[in-house]
Amino acid sequence: MTATSIDAQTARSRGDVLKPLSGLMLGMFVSLLASTVVSSSLPIIVSELGGSQTSYTWVITATLLATAVSTPLWGKFADLANRKVLFQAAISLFIVASLIAGFSHNVGVLIGARTVQGIGAGGLAALSQIIMADIVSPRERGRYAGLFGGVMAVATVGGPLLGGVVTDAFGWRWNFFIAAPVAIIALVMIQLTLHLPHREPKKVSVDYWGIVLISAGVSTLLIWITLAGNQFAWGSTTSYAMAVAAGLLLVGAVIVELVVPDPLIPLDMFKDRTFTFSVIGSAAIGVTMFGTSVFLAQYMQLSHGATPTQSGLLTIPMMGGLLLASTFFGQVISRTGKWKAIMISGAALAVIGSALLGTVNADTSLVQVGVSMFVLGAGVGMLMQNLVLVVQNRIEVQRLGVATSTLTFFRTIGGTIGVSLLGAALANSLPGRIMEGLAALPAADQAQAAQLLASGSVPEVSQLPDSIATVIEHAYGAGIGHVFLLSVPLAIVALVAVCFLPNAHLGTKTAIESEREAAVRDAEAGALDSELLEAELDLAGVGAVSGDRSGVEDESEAQDR
Incomplete structure (x- = not known):
């Protein structure tokens, strides 16, 4: 592959495409690894830093929120600046934030660092898909989308497992440090292998008001959902005030996006049926994907007494299903060009998997949990990346960046709100479940439990007396099972949305090829318009000259007379 550009009009071998994509996939691997590596050790991290169940949720949602809010902005910049x-x-931003997170001394610093991590992750999530569309056609993209799904699965599988091993061997802080060397390799590979054509800079206005209002509105909504029922009652004045404030900010964001010349999220894209239903499906499946991954580690450690390493191993079935399904069905889509039946089947499996996980408790066998996770993972693998594919196949090339990032935004924001809602439901149900279990214990054990659990932080089950540990295990087992069950209706929403997607054929041109063809058509149309204008001017000029000449002759004849 030359160092000048990727010539989209010449025959490209699969190796020529895989060279630049390898750097993109490694960058995605870095962001996912640094995010998932803490999942198996998060109960220990939050416990050591003195955090509560609400803090546990916000360590996750802070990253998801920042990812969601920043994703459209990265997509907008991708249409204007050098994508590489x-x-x-x-x-680079992601790695700096990871290092800060590794040195955190309290939950507040950790949440702040995770927020900055999310900003970097938003760029990696959006730009990897946008750049892939630059160099791979929609028809071929199914194969490579499957590889991206495989990378996501490997990072998600390897992350919790690696995080558990690192935590048990070196301490949880090294979970944030291990991404740095991988990131350096990714940066070098991107520099050496990714060569995109030069893009002419465009003069646009940045939608600052949209950024502020969307960020403030979504943040207020999440804070309200997380704290209501815990820090204040749902029906309190504070709760009503926060709900109204979030609503007003989001309505203001919609108004701004309708009137500004260059909106962060162009709302007219929702006139397209494919885009609208893909957004609905992405937001719904985001809840299933993020919510399940967040609470699985907590379920394994607090309900089954697993260590961080064991917790990572026990989540392999879900990510194995995702890896196998995304890779295999990505190949099928590339060979056949048919995608809708695969996506409907995937959405149906997501519904079934969520329902199966909704039945778990502390006494459920790990085999049953593993089968449920595999079914859910396979469904998500057949659906998630292909929602991006169908949108990129449909949208005009000039809006490829903003369309891709908007889809990612709604998937992430759906997951963020979902995790906050599910986390709030778990946090609100746990005290009652724990008190109910403790009521059956002898008075001495109740007094000891009151002392050990007085801080309200997430407990380390292995350090509790057996009788109290059993109560905690059953409380978390039943509570997390209920959380999984709450995600079933949203999986059904994703299924309905996919059913309504138009069954369009996949194109065979890359975004660069389509952009060049559009430029040629515009140039030809401009040349034709110029020729017509010149012809009209010639005709008008002849008439003018003829008229002027007649006037001169008439004047000459008058003088002669």
């Missing part, structure tokens, strides 16, 4: 440089900047 933007991707490298996103990796």
Whole structure:
């Protein structure tokens, strides 16, 4: 592959495409690894830093929120600036934040660092898909989307397992440090292998008001959902005030996006049926994907007494299903060009998997849990990446960046709100379940439990007396099972949305090819318009000259007379 550009009009071998994509996939691997590596050790991290169940949720939602809010902005910049440089900047930002998180001394610093991590992750999530569309056609993209799904699965499988091993061997802080060397390799690979054509800079206005209102509105909504029922009652004045404030901010964001010349999220894209139903499906499946991954580690450790390493191993079935399904069905889509039946089947499996996980408790066998996770993972693997594929196949090339990032935004924001809602439901149900279990214990054990659990932080079950540990295990087992069950209706929403997607054929041209063809058509149309204008001017000029000449002759004849 030359160092000048990717010539989209020449025959490209699969190796030529895989060279630049390898750097993109490694960058995605870095962001996912640094995010998932803490999942198996998060109960220990939050406990050591003195955090509560609400803090546990916010360590996750802070990253998801920042990812969601920043994703459309990265997509907008991708349509205006050098996408390669933007991707490298996103990796660098992510790694700096990871190092800060590793040195956190309290939950507040950790949440702040995770927020900055999310900003970098938003760029990696959006830009990797946008750049892939630049160099791979929609028809071929199914194969490579499957590889991206495989990378996501490997990072998600390896992350919790690696995090558990690192935590048990070196301490949880090294979970944040291990991404740095991988990121350096990704930066070098991107520099050496990714060569995109030069893009002419465009003069646009940045939608600052949209950024502020969307960020403030979504943040207020999440804070309200997380704290209501815990810090204040749902029916309190504070709760009503926060709900109204979130609503007003989001309504203001919609108004701004309708009137500004260059909106962060162009709302007219929702006139397209494919885009609208893909957004609905992405937001719904985001809740299933993020919510399940967040609470599985907590279920394994607090309900089955697993260590962080064991917790990572026990989540392999879900990610194995995702890896196998995304890779295999990505190949099928590339060979056949048919995608809708696969996506409907995937959405149906997501519903079944969520329902199966909704039946778990502390006494459920790990085999049954593993089968449920595998079914859910396979469904998500057949659905998630292909929602991006169908949108990129449909949308005009000039809006490829903003459309891709908007879809990612709604998937992440759906997951963020879902995790907050599910976390709030778990936090609100746990005290009652724990008190109910403790009521059956002798008075001495109740007094000891009151002393050990007085801080309200997430407990370390292995350090509790057996009788109290059993109560905690059953409380978390039943509570997390209920959380999984709450995600079933949203999986059904994703299924309905996929059913309504138009069954369009996949194109065979890359975004670069389509952009060049559009430029040629515009140039030809401009040349034709110029020729017509010149012909009209010639005709008008002849008439003018003829008229002027007649006037001169008439004047000459008058003088002669």
